[in-house]
Amino acid sequence: MTKPDSDITATKAPVEWDAATYDRIAEPMTRWGGVVLERLQLMGDECVLDAGCGSGRVTEQLCRRLPRGRVIALDRSAAMVTEAQRRLAPYASRTTVLCADLTKPLPLRSVDGVFSTATFHWIHDHEALFAHLAAVLRPGGQLVAQCGGAGNIARVHAAAKAAGVDLEATYFATPDQTERRLKAAGFVDVRCWLQPEPTPLEPGEPFETYLRTVCLRPHLEQLAPSEQPAFLRNVMEQLGEPVIDYVRLNITARRSEIGREA
Numbered sequence: 001m002t003k004p005d006s007d008i009t010a011t012k013a014p015v016e017w018d019a020a021t022y023d024r025i026a027e028p029m030t031r032w033g034g035v036v037l038e039r040l041q042l043m044g045d046e047c048v049l050d051a052g053c054g055s056g057r058v059t060e061q062l063c064r065r066l067p068r069g070r071v072i073a074l075d076r077s078a079a080m081v082t083e084a085q086r087r088l089a090p091y092a093s094r095t096t097v098l099c100a101d102l103t104k105p106l107p108l109r110s111v112d113g114v115f116s117t118a119t120f121h122w123i124h125d126h127e128a129l130f131a132h133l134a135a136v137l138r139p140g141g142q143l144v145a146q147c148g149g150a151g152n153i154a155r156v157h158a159a160a161k162a163a164g165v166d167l168e169a170t171y172f173a174t175p176d177q178t179e180r181r182l183k184a185a186g187f188v189d190v191r192c193w194l195q196p197e198p199t200p201l202e203p204g205e206p207f208e209t210y211l212r213t214v215c216l217r218p219h220l221e222q223l224a225p226s227e228q229p230a231f232l233r234n235v236m237e238q239l240g241e242p243v244i245d246y247v248r249l250n251i252t253a254r255r256s257e258i259g260r261e262a
């Protein structure tokens with residue numbers, strides 16, 4: 001695996017998710033996803049890949065933008081794929097839900113667009129990721145994405161470290177790193193920018209469930225079940241206000257008409 005620019009020790013995030021809980025609490029991702037979706041330029045008859053569809057809440061919005069087109073909803077978590085199949089059932093005639101890994105060559109034919117939200121930061125090897133996406137995107141096709149970027153949830157990770165779990169299971173790239181990697185993978189018209197999104201959540205149990213299901217999912221995997229409640233309490237006490245210091249990395253690009261540039 002190519003090492004990211006920053007000198008972090010990459011720890012693999014667990015593959016599986018509590019998909020039913022994620023589906024219930026993913027309001028911030030669904031809201032941001034709707035805004036990112038507006039950046040896709042669509043006639044309504046294209047074939048678009050949702051790379052890391054999760055439980056399908058944003059994919060559902062994508063399906064509505066493609067009344068005569070097709071959606072390929074891809075995720076590597078079997079639990080998320082099952083949840084997405086359930087949610088996308090009304091669009092089954094023009095949707096394919098696939099369990100596949102974005103760090104490997106994708107089992108797909110050419111698509112007109114790639115869309116992705118809240119996923120790329122779960123992958124450390126962005127060179128491989130962008131090469132696999134470029135390989136399935138038709139020349140001139142669009143990439144529109146958003147993920148965690150440099151500085152994302154830094155307070156949450158600092159609190160987790162102080163509570164005893166120091167982990168880099170996610171990778172929050174900068175716009176410069178991402179622009180360079182996208183160009184090397186054969187993308188043009190590349191534009192990347194950061195967007196701070198401090199996100200208040202309901203205090204108490206909803207905040208704890210959110211941290212457990214999303215931000216601290218890899219950290220909790222490192223602990224015995226008996227240690228997890230005290231760890232979560234410790235992190236919540238340090239954070240005080242139930243606000244997550246999200247910073248999103250926006251990405252728009254187009255696959256070169258002539259293949260790889262570099």
Ligand SMILES: C[S@@+](CC[C@H](N)C(=O)[O-])C[C@H]1O[C@@H](n2cnc3c(N)ncnc32)[C@H](O)[C@@H]1O
Binds near residue numbers: 030051102
């Ligand atoms: C936070 S969820 C986002 C889901 C959805 N896009 C949304 O915005 O609600 C991140 C998703 O990325 C998926 N994912 C992480 N690494 C992946 C990989 N290597 N290949 C495919 N999917 C991956 C996870 O399984 C998870 O469903």
